[in-house]
Amino acid sequence: MSLLRAAFVSCLTFYFTLLLSTALYRLSPHHPLARYPGPFACKLSKFWLAFLSLTGKQHLYLKSLHERYGDVVRIGPNELSFREPSVLEAMLGVGGVPKGPLNAGRLLSMTDLPLVAIMDPVVHAKRRMPWTRAFSVAALKEYEPTVAQRVHQLVQVLQAQEKEVIIGKFFNYFAYDSMCDVAFGGGSELLRDGDKDNVWQIIEDALLLTAFMSHVPYLGLYFAHMPIIGATVNRLLSYSKSLVLERIKRGSERKDIFHYLNNEDRPDLPPTPVKHLLDDGVLAVVAGSDTTSSALTSLFFCLLAHPHVMERLKAEIDHFYPSGEDPCDTRNYREMPYLTAVINETLRLYPPIPSGTQRQVPHHGEGVMLGAYPVPPGTAMYLHPYSLQRDPRNFYPFPEEFWPDRWLVAAQRSSLSEALAHAPGVSKSFPLDSVDFEHNEAAFLPFAYGPANCVGKQLAMLEMRMVVCALLQKFELRLREGWDVHEYDKGFLDYFVTTRPDVPVVLRPRF
Numbered sequence: 001m002s003l004l005r006a007a008f009v010s011c012l013t014f015y016f017t018l019l020l021s022t023a024l025y026r027l028s029p030h031h032p033l034a035r036y037p038g039p040f041a042c043k044l045s046k047f048w049l050a051f052l053s054l055t056g057k058q059h060l061y062l063k064s065l066h067e068r069y070g071d072v073v074r075i076g077p078n079e080l081s082f083r084e085p086s087v088l089e090a091m092l093g094v095g096g097v098p099k100g101p102l103n104a105g106r107l108l109s110m111t112d113l114p115l116v117a118i119m120d121p122v123v124h125a126k127r128r129m130p131w132t133r134a135f136s137v138a139a140l141k142e143y144e145p146t147v148a149q150r151v152h153q154l155v156q157v158l159q160a161q162e163k164e165v166i167i168g169k170f171f172n173y174f175a176y177d178s179m180c181d182v183a184f185g186g187g188s189e190l191l192r193d194g195d196k197d198n199v200w201q202i203i204e205d206a207l208l209l210t211a212f213m214s215h216v217p218y219l220g221l222y223f224a225h226m227p228i229i230g231a232t233v234n235r236l237l238s239y240s241k242s243l244v245l246e247r248i249k250r251g252s253e254r255k256d257i258f259h260y261l262n263n264e265d266r267p268d269l270p271p272t273p274v275k276h277l278l279d280d281g282v283l284a285v286v287a288g289s290d291t292t293s294s295a296l297t298s299l300f301f302c303l304l305a306h307p308h309v310m311e312r313l314k315a316e317i318d319h320f321y322p323s324g325e326d327p328c329d330t331r332n333y334r335e336m337p338y339l340t341a342v343i344n345e346t347l348r349l350y351p352p353i354p355s356g357t358q359r360q361v362p363h364h365g366e367g368v369m370l371g372a373y374p375v376p377p378g379t380a381m382y383l384h385p386y387s388l389q390r391d392p393r394n395f396y397p398f399p400e401e402f403w404p405d406r407w408l409v410a411a412q413r414s415s416l417s418e419a420l421a422h423a424p425g426v427s428k429s430f431p432l433d434s435v436d437f438e439h440n441e442a443a444f445l446p447f448a449y450g451p452a453n454c455v456g457k458q459l460a461m462l463e464m465r466m467v468v469c470a471l472l473q474k475f476e477l478r479l480r481e482g483w484d485v486h487e488y489d490k491g492f493l494d495y496f497v498t499t500r501p502d503v504p505v506v507l508r509p510r511f
């Protein structure tokens, strides 16, 4: 008995001493990141940010840390957040810092990894090749009719609704159906049948749980065996994998993303291992639908909350697509600067992945210099889009407000004084002649940057342009009378991809 007790006490003493010395080391001036300021709790343990991420307010928390501590903040014992556009190339550019374990943590696995989670840059570059072919200009052109068909269906479904709609729900359905079409040549009919299989609940449940795990990826391997967590993530994975298996069985008459991922366009190359297809198939659907739906919901919220912007955009759309013209004919999109400005301004204020993705300096090696900042081996980091994109040093004036005109001034399509005339709440006393203008696109990172950036960016832009043109051509839209616009920011929550609140919209056909 006393032997057992002695063993227990020594064990306890060992672990207590281990924990204490780890904590003291992390807080000490000898820690390699000691030069970087940050809150005590972040320096002490990664669990602080992991628990905070469960509130969905990580984007706001990191922004507030930058406001308090400066451009580089220590947000974990071995992790930094940057609000410093000058490190863009060194961190995210060619030869920059490899991806960190964040995405592997979210997937509860270190082996079954899709493209987005591959940390070795050489393996990542090889795996990205078919993705790059799948999003070439020619490939995108072939997806256009498929997306257009879904946009027309979205319009019809909305026309059939009575009174008011929760617009984001229909964007979810649209984004998921069109992503399944483009990725696998079909497989989902949410717009037609509704969400009978609770696909979106599965996606949102998985997001919430994995927000925590992304901060403590090593725990993911254990949590994968816990019934609630493992089952939730596996439900999402197995649902998406079934779409891939069906596509393999069915084949496709059209060129879809899978056509490229499976090397069907390159018979000279060996067939792609089915395991890679399964892992990347999940990625295609989840990465492509939730993000696009988030962007569309934010965009329509911004338009509805700023009716004068909606009217100007409608005028541009009416010019190119009067009643009877097909709003999904892409030929005019490049000539529509205000449309692009509205999309960019939405992504600036409400990036669908507000905290961006992680990079990590390899454990073995010398560390790196990011501009003036030395970063030791093993350090993980973010270049935090939400903080950068609302920083007055990067976007001024009105850094926290929806002002699409800033993009016209930057593209020299409008003078500053003309743009200021359309600014939010500008009173006569505003010094129109003397105001500074800042516009730093190195600080605009909704799709990240460099060789591991969002490969689907142009598809997302295409979907957004088509939906906006079609909906504004066909409908008068307004928010439900009395709905408080502040609700949007309260419900715009960072679970890696954002969840967004219900936006109640009253639709009336225009013609």
Ligand code: HEM
Binding pocket: 115, 116, 117, 128, 131, 283, 284, 285, 287, 288, 289, 291, 292, 295, 351, 352, 353, 356, 357, 358, 446, 447, 448, 449, 451, 452, 453, 454, 455, 456, 457, 459, 460
């Ligand atoms: C508005 C919509 C979208 C936004 C804001 C967005 C944003 C992002 C971001 C921030 C990343 C991380 C890049 C990094 O690790 O540095 C990413 C990666 C990725 N996205 Fe998107 N995305 C969108 C739509 C799409 C669409 C429609 C697809 C189509 C399948 C897609 C496919 C991917 C893929 C495959 C990756 C992994 C790229 C890699 O690791 O090389 N995304 N996206």
